[in-house]
Amino acid sequence: MKPVFVGTDSTRVGFAKNILESAGIACFVQNENTRTLGMSVLGFSQTPLNDPVLCVVDEERAEEAGNLLREHFGTAVDAGEWLCAACKESNPASFDLCWNCQAAKPE
Numbered sequence: 001m002k003p004v005f006v007g008t009d010s011t012r013v014g015f016a017k018n019i020l021e022s023a024g025i026a027c028f029v030q031n032e033n034t035r036t037l038g039m040s041v042l043g044f045s046q047t048p049l050n051d052p053v054l055c056v057v058d059e060e061r062a063e064e065a066g067n068l069l070r071e072h073f074g075t076a077v078d079a080g081e082w083l084c085a086a087c088k089e090s091n092p093a094s095f096d097l098c099w100n101c102q103a104a105k106p107e
Helices: 010-022 059-073
Strands: 002-006 027-030 053-056
Touching: 002 010, 002 059, 010 027, 010 053, 010 059, 053 059
Parallel strands: none
Antiparallel strands: 002 053, 027 053
């Protein structure tokens, strides 16, 4: 399992999942239902730890999956997110390091 896409919008993550499935890449959404937790259940504000994460089952296809998603989404990321200069992965605004390659957030 390897994460290939993180987003605050579960609809966008679902669309990304459909793109990969239509290409025959086995994948699943981690934290699919946790986005609604937090404030209403625990009294905390929403954190990036609850964001839906699209993961591919076969790590050997992760690069292919990333390329497919970049074709559809370009370099655009959700508001408040940043794109890693090293690996081009989307990261929540609160992350100082890329979740994928640990590169530092650009200034």
